[in-house]
Structure formats: structure tokens, C-alpha cells
Amino acid sequence: MISVEEALARILAAIAPxxxxxxxxxxxxxxxxxxxxxxREDIPPFDNSAMDGFALRSQDSKExxxxxxxxxxxxxxAAGYVADHAIExxxxxxxxxxxxxxxxxxxxxxxxxTRHGGPESDWVEILxxxxxxxxxxxxxxxMRHGQLILPRGSEIGAWEIGVLATLGWASVPVxxxxxxxILGTGDEVIEIDQPLQPGKIRNSNSYLLEAAVRxxxxxxxxxxxxxxxxxxxxxxxxxxxxxxxxxxxxxVSVGDFDLVKNIMSEQGEIQFxxxxxxxxxxxxxxxxxxxxxxxxPGNPVSSAVTFELFGRPVLRKLQGHTHLLKPQIEVKVEDGxxxxxxxxxxxxxxxxxxxxxxxxxxxxxxxxxxxxxxxxTNALLIVPEGGVVVQPxxxxxxxxxxxxxxxx
Amino acid sequence: MISVEEALARILAAIAPxxxxxxxxxxxxxxxxxxxxxxREDIPPFDNSAMDGFALRSQDSKExxxxxxxxxxxxxxAAGYVADHAIExxxxxxxxxxxxxxxxxxxxxxxxxTRHGGPESDWVEILxxxxxxxxxxxxxxxMRHGQLILPRGSEIGAWEIGVLATLGWASVPVxxxxxxxILGTGDEVIEIDQPLQPGKIRNSNSYLLEAAVRxxxxxxxxxxxxxxxxxxxxxxxxxxxxxxxxxxxxxVSVGDFDLVKNIMSEQGEIQFxxxxxxxxxxxxxxxxxxxxxxxxPGNPVSSAVTFELFGRPVLRKLQGHTHLLKPQIEVKVEDGxxxxxxxxxxxxxxxxxxxxxxxxxxxxxxxxxxxxxxxxTNALLIVPEGGVVVQPxxxxxxxxxxxxxxxx
Numbered sequence: 001m002i003s004v005e006e007a008l009a010r011i012l013a014a015i016a017p018x019x020x021x022x023x024x025x026x027x028x029x030x031x032x033x034x035x036x037x038x039x040r041e042d043i044p045p046f047d048n049s050a051m052d053g054f055a056l057r058s059q060d061s062k063e064x065x066x067x068x069x070x071x072x073x074x075x076x077x078a079a080g081y082v083a084d085h086a087i088e089x090x091x092x093x094x095x096x097x098x099x100x101x102x103x104x105x106x107x108x109x110x111x112x113x114t115r116h117g118g119p120e121s122d123w124v125e126i127l128x129x130x131x132x133x134x135x136x137x138x139x140x141x142x143m144r145h146g147q148l149i150l151p152r153g154s155e156i157g158a159w160e161i162g163v164l165a166t167l168g169w170a171s172v173p174v175x176x177x178x179x180x181x182i183l184g185t186g187d188e189v190i191e192i193d194q195p196l197q198p199g200k201i202r203n204s205n206s207y208l209l210e211a212a213v214r215x216x217x218x219x220x221x222x223x224x225x226x227x228x229x230x231x232x233x234x235x236x237x238x239x240x241x242x243x244x245x246x247x248x249x250x251x252v253s254v255g256d257f258d259l260v261k262n263i264m265s266e267q268g269e270i271q272f273x274x275x276x277x278x279x280x281x282x283x284x285x286x287x288x289x290x291x292x293x294x295x296x297p298g299n300p301v302s303s304a305v306t307f308e309l310f311g312r313p314v315l316r317k318l319q320g321h322t323h324l325l326k327p328q329i330e331v332k333v334e335d336g337x338x339x340x341x342x343x344x345x346x347x348x349x350x351x352x353x354x355x356x357x358x359x360x361x362x363x364x365x366x367x368x369x370x371x372x373x374x375x376x377t378n379a380l381l382i383v384p385e386g387g388v389v390v391q392p393x394x395x396x397x398x399x400x401x402x403x404x405x406x407x408x
Numbered sequence: 409m410i411s412v413e414e415a416l417a418r419i420l421a422a423i424a425p426x427x428x429x430x431x432x433x434x435x436x437x438x439x440x441x442x443x444x445x446x447x448r449e450d451i452p453p454f455d456n457s458a459m460d461g462f463a464l465r466s467q468d469s470k471e472x473x474x475x476x477x478x479x480x481x482x483x484x485x486a487a488g489y490v491a492d493h494a495i496e497x498x499x500x501x502x503x504x505x506x507x508x509x510x511x512x513x514x515x516x517x518x519x520x521x522t523r524h525g526g527p528e529s530d531w532v533e534i535l536x537x538x539x540x541x542x543x544x545x546x547x548x549x550x551m552r553h554g555q556l557i558l559p560r561g562s563e564i565g566a567w568e569i570g571v572l573a574t575l576g577w578a579s580v581p582v583x584x585x586x587x588x589x590i591l592g593t594g595d596e597v598i599e600i601d602q603p604l605q606p607g608k609i610r611n612s613n614s615y616l617l618e619a620a621v622r623x624x625x626x627x628x629x630x631x632x633x634x635x636x637x638x639x640x641x642x643x644x645x646x647x648x649x650x651x652x653x654x655x656x657x658x659x660v661s662v663g664d665f666d667l668v669k670n671i672m673s674e675q676g677e678i679q680f681x682x683x684x685x686x687x688x689x690x691x692x693x694x695x696x697x698x699x700x701x702x703x704x705p706g707n708p709v710s711s712a713v714t715f716e717l718f719g720r721p722v723l724r725k726l727q728g729h730t731h732l733l734k735p736q737i738e739v740k741v742e743d744g745x746x747x748x749x750x751x752x753x754x755x756x757x758x759x760x761x762x763x764x765x766x767x768x769x770x771x772x773x774x775x776x777x778x779x780x781x782x783x784x785t786n787a788l789l790i791v792p793e794g795g796v797v798v799q800p801x802x803x804x805x806x807x808x809x810x811x812x813x814x815x816x
Contacts (some may be wrong), residue, residue, distance in 0.1 A: 025600065029619045044777060045604050077634075080596030082607045098596055098706070100607045142778050149780060157810070158623055159782035162616030162708055166609070166779060168603035181421050188488030192433065193578035199490045199508045201574070208570030212439045215566055226488070276523055300570055316813070323813035329761050353737050369452060370550050371574060372557060374567035389510070402565070403811055405724070405731035 004309060004344055005233045010271070011285050013312055014292060017320045018244060021176040025164055028156045030217045031174035032320030037150040042140035043166055047101040049077075051133045054114055054124050055105035056092040056133040068125045069384050073116070076233055077102055092124055102338040108135035143167070153322055164184040175320030178218040181240035181291075182209050184225040184250035185233070185260070186298060191225075205249035209296075212307050213247070216315040226251075233263050237288050244318055246283075246291055247311060252296030260295065264273070264288060276385060277341045279368035280306040299368040305346055307381065308401060330384075331360040331398040337383055339366060345383040351398055360398060378402040409686040412717060412752055413711030416755035419677070419693050425728045426652060429584040433572055438625045439544055439582035440728030445558040449573055450548035455509040457485075458543045462522055463513035464500040466540045470643035476533045484509055491756065500691060503634070511545055551575070551713035560626045561730055587625040589648035589699075591619050592597055592633040592640070593668070594706060599633070612779070613711045616696060617704075620715050621655070624723040634659075641671050645696050645739050654699055656692075656720060658706030672696060684793060685752045687776035688714040707776040713754055713788065716809060736790075739768040739806040745798040747774060747793055753791040758783050759806055777783055786810040 017183075049055065055077065060069055076094040077083045083102030084095060093102050093253030101108065107130045115125040143149055149161060149167065154176070163398035184206045192202045206222050211281060213220040221243070226236040227249075240246045251260050253336040261284075264270035270286035271294075280302035294311055296303045315322040337347050348361040361383060363373040385392055390396055410418075426448065428442035448460040457463065463485065467479055485491045491501060491510030509516065515538045523533040541708050551557055557569060564582070570578060592614045600610045614630050621628040629651070634644040636659075648654045659668050669692075672678035678694035681702075688710035692703030702719055704711045721732040745755050756770040768789060771781040785805040791798055798804055 025615055026618055026622075029622060041604055043779070046607065048608065050775075050777070062437060079594055080607050081638075093472065097551055098609070099716045118796065123737060136775050137775070140776075142519040142780055158616055158619035159712055159779075159785070161619040163779050165600045165612035165615040166708070168600055168604075186487055188505070190575045194576075196449055196576075199454065199488050201453065203574055204570045204573035208566055209435055210434055211566035211569040214437060228488075240733055252427075282517075297791040300574070304519060304567055321813070325814040327761065327811050327814055330764055353735065356738050362605070367545070367549075369458070369545050369573050371451070371567075372550055375562075375571060377567070400811065402436075403735050403808065405729070406735055 001274045004277050007179075007273055007275050007283060007311060011294070011314060012317055012324070014285070015314055015317045018176050018318050019180060020148060021248040022172050022173050025161060025169060028164070028172040028174050029158065029161060031156055033150055033154045033156055034173040034175050036148055036152050037164065037167065037169065039145055039147045039149050039167055041142040041167070043143040044137055045137055046139050048097050048106045048137050049095045049097055049101060050137050051108060051110040052097050053095060053108050053110040053135065054126075055108050056097040056103050056126065056182040056382045057089060057105060057314050058086060058130055058134070060090060060092070061107070061109065061126045061128070061130045063129065067356050068115070068127050069126050070123055073122050073124050079288065102368055105129050108269050108368045109131040112134060124272060147321060153320065154291065155321065166402045167321060178211045178244040178315050178318040179242065180220050180315070181223050181243035181246045181354050182206050182213065182220055183223045183236050183240070183246065183248045186225065186230070186246055187228045189225045191251070205296075207299065208304055209247055209249060209307060209311075212304070212312070215400050216312050217305065217319055218315045228259060230259060230263065237263060237267065240291060241289060242292050245314060246288060246293040247307070248293065248295045249303045251295070252367040258285070262382065264293065268293075271289075276343045278341045278345050279366075281343070283310060297368075300371045301374060304374055308380070308399075309346070312331065328397055329358060329400060331358040331379070331381070332393060332395050333360045333362070333390050334392060335361055335383060336394060337362060338383065340387040340389060341383065342385065342387050346399075347381040347383055348377040349379050349381045349398065350376050351379040351400065358398070365367075378404060409682045411731055412683055412685050413588050413794050415681055415683050415691060415693075416718060416721060418727055419702070419722060420732070422732040423611045423722055423725045426584050426586060426726050428581050432577050432579050432580050433569060433577060435570070435571060436582050437566065439564055439585065440537050441558055441562045441784060442581040442589040442728065443559055444556055444560050445572065445575065445577065447551040447553055447555045447557050449575070449577055450553050451551040452547055452549065453468045454547050455511060457503045457505055457507050457516045457546050458545050459507050459516060459518040461503060461516050461518040461543065462534075463495060463503045463510050463516050463619040464534065465495060465497060465513060466515040466538055466542070468498060468500070469515070469517065469534045469536070469538045471537065478525070478533050480606075481530050481532050485584055485811070493771055494584070501570070513786070518708045527784055542729070548570040561728065562614055563729065581582060586652040586723050586726040588621045588626050588628050588723070589631050589651035590614050590621065591631045591644050591654065594633065594655055595636045595656070597633045612708050613704075613706065616708065616784070617655055617657060617719075617797055620712070621723065625727055626723045631672060633651075636667060638667060638671065641668060645671065647676065648699060649697060651699050653657045653762065654696060656701065657702045657711045659703070663747055672701065673746055676701070685754065687754065688717075689751070690706040691718060705776075708779045709756075709776040709782060710783055716788070716807075717754070735808045737766060737808060738803050739787070739789070739797050740801060740803050741768045741770070741789060742800060744800040744802060745770060745789065748797060749791065749794050750793065752793045754807075755789040756785040757787050757789045758784050758805065759787040759808065766806070786812060
């Protein structure tokens with residue numbers, strides 16, 4: 001048996017990021033930038049006003065014989081327009097937030113610190129002395145021409161989209177999404193819209209994995225369920241030749257994996273490991289032709305957990321991410337874990353923030369066929385190898401899968 | 409000025425969840441279940457084997473005169489099939505993981521604890537006594553016929569999809585996704601593929617909001633940019649009559665909002681607030697006809713932050729969620745917040761897990777036009793009203809926007 005870390009390292013060593021494609025900006029959400037983004041302009045592009053007010057020369061704001069100075073208002077600069085004349089000594093212009101500061105002015109006073117005769121007034125009294133640069137956002141204060149703004153490898157979230165739009169990147173070079181072929185296996189597996197028959201169960205894994213693949217930003221394609229025959233498997237694999245990854249579930253226990261193994265040997269190569277973990281001991285990795293294949297166990301819980309530990313990091317690496325693993329924190333386990341497992345045990349648990357720390361409660365029965373336990377799970381507690389018992393109140397490492405929203 | 413809490417409460421009071429629609433299971437990902445899911449069968453549907461091994465009567469596993477009992481193997485039960493005969497005393501059947509336990513057998517022994525003559529062997533020796541129920545997963549152990557499995561209001565993640573598939577829910581009743589019309593405003597705003605001209609800036613807010621709306625699970629539609637005229641606004645709003653929410657950015661500062669306000673009064677009703685917060689003081693809420701409208705500020709940072717605080721909870725409520733707010737935790741602020749703001753201050757920061765606690769570092773310049781500060785932000789520190797200064801090392805509440813992956 002090999003360790004989880006060794007299995008993951010071996011799998012990731014065989015995975016390289018996918019090619020770069022250029023997509024329209026809105027489609028770049030969640031993808032990884034494939035080139036450095038350098039500002040080709042100053043942002044803001046021009047000195048502009050942070051307030052609605054009056055643009056003037058700061059020296060004109062000084063009191064004269066204890067009286068507020070009264071200036072002639074020569075016009076208005078609205079956002080989106082430029083002044084058609086300059087500020088001369090003794091004059092001011094009405095200016096709106098975001099409008100370019102007119103030539104000659106070196107400061108802006110907000111409207112609340114002035115007295116004037118209304119929106120069309122041709123005079124304004126300056127009630128407070130203002131310094132040069134007051135309420136002015138200088139050109140380039142946010143981004144400078146030539147500055148590296150987003151390095152290659154950055155994940156593009158909503159706010160990165162905003163920055164790219166500001167810089168005029170209407171399309172963006174990204175590492176493309178992975179296409180993932182998902183294959184169920186086993187004569188016992190029927191489609192989800194079928195009534196149950198004796199000995200049969202429904203194909204839950206393919207749908208679960210499809211959703212998990214989509215959550216990881218990749219494009220899933222369900223190939224259905226292969227029967228337990230060479231012909232059926234060969235036919236299904238032939239549909240996956242254009243995929244970037246094949247995910248199988250089931251058919252990787254020691255006895256019955258021979259079939260898939262034979263086909264992989266025939267069409268590519270296979271590594272098959274018993275991994276020192278629970279749930280999910282048997283995991284296969286290899287290639288069908290040039291397409292990597294990750295073979296997950298058939299038990300729904302094992303399939304779900306091994307996807308998180310091995311499948312999701314593979315998809316993130318394919319899609320250009322450098323941070324591949326879910327965050328890991330320490331949590332206090334309220335109820336402890338009494339069940340001894342000699343293998344590394346990933347215990348399903350619900351973690352919440354309480355009184356300044358994270359507290360976990362396990363979901364109870366950890367059998368790999370107890371799917372309902374997944375419904376209360378937002379974290380996997382890591383119980384180390386060797387039959388460790390976690391006492392109530394002990395602290396363990398937890399992989400956070402999800403961080404749920406607060407009630408409003 | 410009203411508080412953030414009061415503004416949010418007033419907005420949410422005007423929002424009701426959208427109607428229920430039935431969608432194919434794979435499309436339910438991220439949506440909210442609109443009906444209780446009750447199991448209509450036992451899961452597992454039948455007693456089945458947890459191991460590859462032999463099914464037998466437990467009493468036949470007892471030693472006889474110090475010798476392991478030798479049983480006649482009468483056949484094989486593979487997964488997906490049922491035995492065509494029962495286990496009689498003194499006999500056993502080969503059984504695969506997941507296969508139904510044949511009638512007459514009350515236990516399964518794993519293959520490693522037997523001796524036999526190969527895969528076709530017609531005899532097996534039982535090397536260890538086994539108890540009734542050993543390696544048998546009883547029917548209904550995971551879910552029982554009639555049991556409430558997922559209550560209405562549950563968010564459907566990948567693992568819920570797996571459970572729904574198991575139960576045969578090929579389609580699912582969900583609260584439907586919200587359609588969101590997104591409108592930029594202002595004569596200064598040009599499209600993102602246009603070269604900059606004097607006084608102009610690119611339409612970053614609409615793209616940022618489109619991405620944020622999509623991240624919230626809703627369907628965005630960009631309507632472009634309305635000019636600062638009644639006609640242009642009226643024409644744009646006429647395109648939004650089928651939306652579930654209109655999001656505008658810009659045009660809500662005190663001076664220039666009159667235009668939008670007039671149209672809202674003409675076509676619906678408007679509430680306009682100065683909210684006691686920074687960034688993002690002015691926020692408008694009302695209706696155009698029957699469509700709710702949320703008017704966000706024009707500064708990119710203010711727009712991004714007010715969307716998180718007001719827009720995202722609105723979308724979650726529309727889409728049937730009951731947990732509307734991002735998680736909030738306490739963090740230690742390494743560099744403190746020296747800038748005094750009399751209003752509630754949402755300070756952009758990067759939070760990381762270090763030595764068993766969360767530590768924050770602010771992103772520096774908190775001006776609402778400094779978009780690059782958003783790129784380092786994964787949390788908003790909440791500095792209370794009243795000009796509080798946060799000293800280096802102080803603890804504050806933080807809204808966690810994102811919890812980034814670990815390096816592998």
C-alpha cells in the first residue's frame with residue numbers, strides 16, 4: 001500500500017496544464033490567466049474629481065480680509081466630458097465626480113463647503129481653504145502604464161474580470177477547461193430513471209462525479225455505464241479519445257479490475273494501487289492511449305472522497321492552477337472518533353465556527369455505503385494511520401470542502 | 409443615514425423566492441430543493457455483500473473437531489444478479505462486493521479468510537468462525553422507505569446530486585435561477601473594446617457584476633450603458649421588464665441620481681438611502697414596474713463591495729436560499745487600520761490561516777477607485793462606526809469572501 005501523498009504526487013507528475021485559448025472576457029470567469037497582464041495605460045487615465053464640487057486654484061481658496069473668497073464660475077465639467085477652457089485666477093468651474101480636472105485647477109472643493117446661488121449660479125464662495133490635490137484622484141494612482149497587474153497563473157474571479165475590463169481586455173488568454181469523460185461500470189448499475197430490479201442499484205456515481213467535475217470548472221461528459229465485458233468497456237473508452245481525463249467509478253476492487261486493466265494494457269498503461277486510506281482504498285491511474293484515466297472505487301462515499309483527494313487536484317492542474325488542494329485547518333472534534341482504522345481515515349464531519357474557533361462533529365456511521373452521511377459533511381477530518389483514537393475534545397487537521405453561508 | 413443592517417433588512421423584506429421549476433438532475437447543481445425528498449425505497453435496496461468472499465450459514469463456519477469446515481460451493485453471485493437457488497446447510501456461494509446475499513445465507517466471509525481451489529473451485533474451507541451479519545450491508549441501512557432524506561430548502565451540491573440519483577430523482581423541483589439585468593450608466597462610460605478617449609473610462613462595473621451574478625448562481629444579462637438622458641434610461645429599462653432584478657451601477661450619487669429617480673417614480677417607486685458605510689455610501693432600492701431594482705454606486709470598489717453586501721443576499725433569497733450571508737469570523741489584523749472613518753468601514757484584506765488562527769493583512773490604500781486592491785482581497789474587515797482605529801495585532805470581525813486553495 002502507498003500513502004495518499006505518494007499516490008497524489010505520482011498522479012500529478014503525469015499531468016501537464018492544457019493549452020492556452022483566448023476567450024471573451026465574460027467566459028474567463030474561474031479560469032487561469034495564461035499571460036501576464038500589463039497595464040497599457042494609466043488608470044485612472046486622467047486626474048479626476050472624487051467629489052461633486054468646484055475645481056479651482058488652491059491659492060484662490062485663502063480668506064481675504066477674514067472673508068471667504070468669492071470666485072466667478074465659468075462653466076461645468078460633467079463626467080465624460082472635458083473642459084473647453086482653463087481655470088484662470090479668480091475663477092472656478094462646477095465639477096462632477098469622475099470628471100477630468102480642468103487645466104489651471106490644482107484642487108477640488110466639495111459642494112458642501114461652498115455657498116452658491118444654485119445649479120446655474122455664476123458665483124461661488126469658498127468656505128474653507130483647500131490644499132493642492134484635494135479631492136483629486138491623480139492619473140495612474142491605481143495602475144501605471146507598464147505595470148504588471150495580474151501575473152500569469154492568476155485565477156480569474158469576478159473582481160479580476162472588473163480589472164481586465166478596465167484595462168480593455170475584451171478577450172483573455174486562459175488555460176482551457178478540461179473535458180472529462182465519466183464512465184460508470186458494473187452489470188448491477190442501471191440508469192437513474194429506471195425502476196429498481198432485483199440486484200440492481202442506480203447510477204449515482206456518474207451524476208455525483210459530473211456535478212463535482214462541473215464544480216471544479218471542467219466540462220463533464222457522462223458516457224453511461226459499461227457492462228462487465230471487454231467489448232462494452234472497449235466501446236465506451238473509444239468514445240473518450242478526445243477527453244483530457246477519463247474518470248471511472250467501480251471495477252477497481254482487487255478481483256474485478258482485471259477487465260479494465262487488460263484494456264488499459266492493450267490501449268495504454270496502468271498503475272494500480274491500494275492506497276493506505278479509508279474510505280477508498282483501491283485507486284487506479286494510467287492512460288488509455290494518450291488520455292489519463294483515474295479509476296475511483298465504486299462505493300458512492302469512496303468515489304466522492306477519492307474524487308476530492310485525487311480527481312479535483314488533477315483537474316486544477318490541467319486547468320493551470322498552482323494551488324490544487326482545499327484549505328486545511330485545525331478543528332476541535334466534539335464527539336471524537338472511536339472507530340480504529342489502521343489506514344489513514346478521512347472522517348466525514350460538519351465543521352462550524354463557534355466562540356472564536358472551529359468545532360467539528362462527525363456524521364456518525366462511516367461506512368462507505370452510507371451516502372446520507374455525505375449530506376451533513378462540509379469537511380474531512382484526517383485521522384492519522386495506525387489506529388489512532390480521537391477523544392472528544394481532541395484537535396485534528398480538517399480538509400474544508402465547503403464553508404457554508406451564515407443565516408441572515 | 410441608515411445602517412447596513414437596516415438597509416439590508418428593508419431590501420430583503422421586499423424580495424420573495426422565485427417560482428418552482430422542475431429541471432433534469434444535472435441542472436439542479438447549486439440550486440435549492442423546492443420539495444421534501446422522501447425515500448420511496450430502502451437503500452441499499454437489498455442485503456448485499458461488503459466484500460468479495462463466500463456467502464454461507466454462520467453456523468457452518470464453526471470448527472469441526474479442530475478442523476476448518478469444508479463447504480460445497482454451489483455457484484457464484486455477481487453484482488447485478490440474484491442467486492437462482494438458496495444456500496443449504498453445508499454449502500456456500502462465491503459472492504462479489506455489492507451482490508445480493510442469497511437466501512439461506514446469513515453471513516459473508518471475505519476471500520482472504522478462506523482456502524479454496526481457485527476461481528472455479530467447487531469447495532471452500534472456512535478459516536475463521538464468522539457471526540451472523542458479518543460483511544452484510546442490510547437493506548435500508550442507509551435510507552429507509554418513507555424517510556425524509558433532504559428537506560425542502562436544501563442547497564443541492566455534488567453530493568446531494570449523488571443521493572438524488574440513488575433515489576431515482578431524474579428530475580428535481582427547484583427554485584429557479586434569477587435573471588438579472590445589469591445596466592451601466594454615465595456619459596463617461598465606454599465599451600471595453602474601445603480605445604480610451606479624453607474624459608472616458610471603460611465599463612468595468614457591468615462585467616464585474618455579470619461575473620459576480622453568475623458566481624451567485626443567477627443568469628446575468630448586460631444591457632450596456634445608459635446615457636445620462638431620460639430617453640436612454642427609459643429605453644434600457646424597457647429591456648428589463650422580464651428580469652427578476654435590475655442592477656445598476658453609477659448614477660446614484662446625490663446630485664445626479666435625480667434622472668433615475670424620476671424614471672423610477674414614473675414607472676414604479678424608489679427608496680434612496682445614504683448608508684452609514686464606506687465604501688459605497690449611496691445605494692438605491694425600488695421597483696421599475698414589478699421588477700426590483702438595486703442601484704449600486706459607480707466607483708468600481710464601491711460597486712463590488714455593495715454587491716457582496718446587498719446584491720448577493722438578494723439573489724440568494726430570490727433563489728430560495730435561507731442562508732444568505734458569507735461566513736463571518738474573527739481575525740487578527742497584522743498591520744491594523746490607521747485610517748479613521750466615522751462610517752462603518754469595510755476594509756479590504758487578505759486573510760490566511762497561520763499557526764492555528766486567522767491572520768489578516770489589509771490591502772493598503774482603501775480609496776474606492778483603487779481597483780487593484782480588490783485583487784489581493786479575500787475578506788472584508790468590519791471596522792465599527794465612530795472612527796475606531798484598529799491597532800496592529802487587534803482582532804476584528806471579517807466577512808470571508810473566498811477561501812483560497814492550498815499550494816500542493
